[in-house]
Amino acid sequence: MGTFDGDFWIDPENKRRGSLFMDQDGTFLLEVEGYLFWPKQLEDKGEFWEQNDRPENVVADRWPRTVLGLLDTGESISLLGAIMQHLHGDLRFQRFALPSLVRGAHLHGRDDTVSGIRWQWRIPPQAAGWTQDPASRVEGDVAGVLSPWCDDRNAGLQLLLDQPSPLDATLTRSREYSSQLVALACFNAPPAATVTEVWVNDKWCEYEVPEQDSAPQVETRLIPLRSLTVPTFADWLPKADLIHPFPFMANSxxxxxxxxxxxxxxxxxxxxxxxxxKQRPLTGISNNKVLAAADAARKVFVDRLKEQGCENPDVANKLAKEALSHINEPxxxxxxxxxxxxxxxxxxxxxxxxxxxxxxxxxxxxxxxxxxxxxxxxxxxxxxxxxxxxxxxxxxxxxxxxxxxxxxxxxxxxxxxxxxxxxxxxxxxxxxxxxxxxxxxxxxxxxxxxxxx
Known part of the structure; x- marks a missing residue:
């Protein structure tokens, strides 16, 4: 990423000139002239500003925000989760670290919806088994049509949604779930995407995170990547939603x-x-009847303890209730x-x-x-x-x-x-x-x- 100048704002009534660039450590940064919002850490004393770094002020100032912008190139941009950096040096400028951004559209947060997503991993197309596959249906909460998305260097997937879905949910239930399947198949760490785009306002817009340029090539230690097909991924996505977050746990x-x-x-x-x-040890009887019988047993248990001089029947009742609450579960x-x-x-x-x-x-x-x-x-x-x-x-x-x-x-x-x-x-x-x-x-x-x- 080079340096991009433009106008940026949180409140459209307070637009500021600024520059978007990447720091030496690979972090996306935004530096604006003036302030997109007035920090609680700065108190106006009339002739000077006094910095007050009480914890509640620092936390409030560093709360993630969405910053929108219009670059001088004419491109719209959304800076998601922008975090104000510590105030130091020249207080005429405000600086933000940016976990992610969307180029080409204005999203007001990660809950704004997208209608599709596509991504690539650092997987050579000749090693992937799905590059020539026809499209497959994906069912579930993020239903749509899944198809290959590849170029001459990297292989990936594209999902066009039946209904718009929030950006975060779409990323998790498509790209991240697919990455977890690749990780399980490779018996290796989940791969990072080299490029991700989302379908917003009838066009593809790039979704960027700082680490995508350094994503390593995917190496398999178990299932050859040529064994994974578009139907395999399409079958996996709703099942991954069912068992989430267990693939993430196994891979981490x-x-x-x-x-x-x-x-x-x-x-x-x-x-x-x-x-x-729906697995139950006791068959031939409804679970409600089993729980009713357990409740009756609890009452008998507590009454018997009372008869024998129990001094804290409320504790006995609580213990019995906890012990019997899962009685009809394996x-x-x-x-x-x-x-x-x-x-x-x-x-x-x-x-x-x-x-x-x-x-x-x-x-x-x-x-x-x-x-x-x-x-x-x-x-x-x-x-x-x-x-x-x-x-x-x-x-x-x-x-x-x-x-x-x-x-x-x-x-x-x-x-x-x-x-x-x-x-x-x-x-x-x-x-x-x-x-x-x-x-x-x-x-x-x-x-x-x-x-x-």
């Missing part, structure tokens, strides 16, 4: 074993809740067993000798970290957590990929994935499951499924 682990244990353990339960929302063990059944069929050795035992130990890790009951974290616990976090991360990744990719395709890919083989070898090296080899068992089971290893 910290490498801190205790924290990842809590994240992944929680993710497993939450993912089951989203994918199996427990953690049953949820995770059902959730991971497709993965176990694919890679049984990922869970050691017994999936049920694996689930119990994963639950224990989740509970220990959620309730902080583990007082020491020595070598044995490091070994245990490492094995379970390795297997758990692969398990949730594969489970989400199986939502949109055929089992046979995933199994064939795992057979060829050196990263997956190294993960199993690392699990074996810890010797947490003596007499059992995750890698050798996988090779055997893959061969039994007709996939040579």
């Amino acid at each position: 682990l910290t490498s801190i074993l205790q924290l990842d244990g809590m994240i992944l353990g929680t993710l497993l339960e939450g993912l089951h809740r989203r994918l199996y929302p 427990n953690y063990h049953d949820r995770v067993m059902e959730l991971l059944e497709p993965v176990q069929e694919l890679v049984p050795s990922l869970f050691g000798p017994d999936l049920s035992e694996w689930v119990d130990r994963t639950k224990a890790i989740r509970n220990a970290q959620s309730h902080q009951t583990l007082r020491t974290f020595g070598e044995e616990k490091i070994q245990e957590y490492y094995v379970f976090m390795q297997s758990c991360r692969w398990a949730v990744t594969l489970r989400m990929l199986l939502m949109v990719l055929p089992k046979e395709q995933v199994l064939t890919t795992l057979r060829k994935s050196r990263n997956f083989h190294f993960a199993l070898a690392n699990i074996d090296q810890e010797n947490l499951w003596p007499g059992s080899s995750a890698l050798q068992s996988f090779r055997t089971s893959a061969a039994d499924n007709g996939v040579p290893v």
Whole structure:
């Protein structure tokens, strides 16, 4: 980005000359002559200004704002989330840092609607599997028509919406969800877009963020990018909306074993809740009747305690109500067993000798970290957590990929994935499951499924 001069305003009655440019660290900056709004940190003392940096004044001044502008080139521009920088130096100028901007249109905030979006990642078109695909329908809250959007260097996607949608929701439910699928498929960090455009007022307008120019090339460690198609992405988007934010969680682990244990353990339960929302242990009876029976049991419990001299029946009532409120929901063990059944069929050795035992130990890790009951974290616990976090991360990744990719395709890919083989070898090296080899068992089971290893 070069330097762009023009008129800028928050209030159209107070337009100021200014310059838009990129700082040395890659930050978008706006510097205006005078003030788009009067900072609370500046008090007019008549002959001079006095700076008052009380926290409430600084916070109020640095609250994100939308700044609109008209460049000298005639181009409209929207500076979204502009944050006033600290007052220093020449107080005749006001400076803003800009997290994002839209060139070619005036949006009054991130809730303003757009009618389409398209973006590209740093993926060579010859490596992408969707560049020649026909358009596909996308259903869900951001319904529309999805198609390839590529040039001779980068591959991406375009979504034309059936109905206008807020900018933020559109970005999340299309570009970001698609990036999460690429991350799961590549078993790598989510890719950043090199260019993003939104359809506003019957034209494409560029949506820019500072880091887009430095987006790295996407590298896959699992599913070849040529295996991803436009129908795959179209199938994924409404499903990603259903299970949001779990793909983001799986793709943003910290490498801190205790924290990842809590994240992944929680993710497993939450993912089951989203994918199996109506699952009930008690069948043949409505859930309302079960809850009514539980309420009757609560009353009996409290009455019996009163008869036996309980001094705080209100506490007893609260405890009973909490204990019985989820009585007709699957427990953690049953949820995770059902959730991971497709993965176990694919890679049984990922869970050691017994999936049920694996689930119990994963639950224990989740509970220990959620309730902080583990007082020491020595070598044995490091070994245990490492094995379970390795297997758990692969398990949730594969489970989400199986939502949109055929089992046979995933199994064939795992057979060829050196990263997956190294993960199993690392699990074996810890010797947490003596007499059992995750890698050798996988090779055997893959061969039994007709996939040579």
